[in-house]
Amino acid sequence: MLKIGEFSRLSRISIRMLRHYDEMGLLTPDHVDEQTGYRYYQERQLTDAGRIISLRDMGIGVQAIAEAIAGDEAALERVLRFRRTQLLSQSQAIDEQLTRLESALRRIGKDVFEMNYEVTCKTLPQRYVASVRDVLPSYYEEGRLWHTLMKETAPLRLQVAEPCCTLGIYHDTDYRERDVDVEVQMSVKGTYEDTEHVKFKTVPPILMASATYTGSYEKVNEVNAAVAAWVRDNGYEFDGLSFCIYHVSPHETQNPDELVTEVCYPVRKKAERH
Numbered sequence: 001m002l003k004i005g006e007f008s009r010l011s012r013i014s015i016r017m018l019r020h021y022d023e024m025g026l027l028t029p030d031h032v033d034e035q036t037g038y039r040y041y042q043e044r045q046l047t048d049a050g051r052i053i054s055l056r057d058m059g060i061g062v063q064a065i066a067e068a069i070a071g072d073e074a075a076l077e078r079v080l081r082f083r084r085t086q087l088l089s090q091s092q093a094i095d096e097q098l099t100r101l102e103s104a105l106r107r108i109g110k111d112v113f114e115m116n117y118e119v120t121c122k123t124l125p126q127r128y129v130a131s132v133r134d135v136l137p138s139y140y141e142e143g144r145l146w147h148t149l150m151k152e153t154a155p156l157r158l159q160v161a162e163p164c165c166t167l168g169i170y171h172d173t174d175y176r177e178r179d180v181d182v183e184v185q186m187s188v189k190g191t192y193e194d195t196e197h198v199k200f201k202t203v204p205p206i207l208m209a210s211a212t213y214t215g216s217y218e219k220v221n222e223v224n225a226a227v228a229a230w231v232r233d234n235g236y237e238f239d240g241l242s243f244c245i246y247h248v249s250p251h252e253t254q255n256p257d258e259l260v261t262e263v264c265y266p267v268r269k270k271a272e273r274h
Helices: 002-012 015-023 047-055 062-070 073-106 143-156 217-233
Strands: 039-041 119-124 128-136 166-170 182-188 199-203 206-213 235-236 243-248 260-269
Touching: 002 015, 002 039, 002 199, 047 062, 062 073, 119 182, 128 143, 166 206, 199 243, 206 217, 217 235
Parallel strands: none
Antiparallel strands: 119 206, 128 182, 128 199, 166 182, 166 243, 206 260, 235 260, 243 260
16 A cells, blocks of 8 residues: 555645545545554555546546546546537637737737728618527637528528628627627528528618728727717617628638628617607
């Protein structure tokens, strides 16, 4: 048998963590001397310690490690798949942050905060659309909805309307850090039966104030400020959910500087309030 110090050295787990794992029931000593309180481990427990270290180094928490070790292969697979999903989500967020950072670096010294955006007031006509709506972990994951829309409608051979209007609508009345309610729409011709997640519907006309800009999505705050100023100065008020029309989307270019987005806010004349 091995004293706790020897086991710590061989397992590469600190004595503090060994005691913590004992408290959690994750890795308990084989024997504890009743008189001295000394803890002893069996050599075979080094294998269990190795599994714990491997899972810990993947960023898996103690509770999940306990579930993986105590269960069968199915439990281990479930824990690993869940962690993979977490890491993929984090990776997407990091990629988005890196894209924003690179774009900001390129724009240094180019009057990046000068808001020369032309705001117009117009009516978006009535449309027949294919729509997918869901609650997402973050705004950055809107692509999931587009993937679902395209995958489920592929057998339907949709006829795209001319011009084709693709947009994302944000159904929350305030900004959310997570669990965001997002809907994507693509205008189509003809009529179709709903699929599991895709709904077909007619959307009424929308009077809106909008501004179109070229570049990465990090510019949206500047555009929002320009639209808000226009609404204030022209006697309008906001009247509905904001949305973005994607004239050139990430589906068409991987270069954020080539994106073309129209930021839209439904409005009405203040005098028209009843």
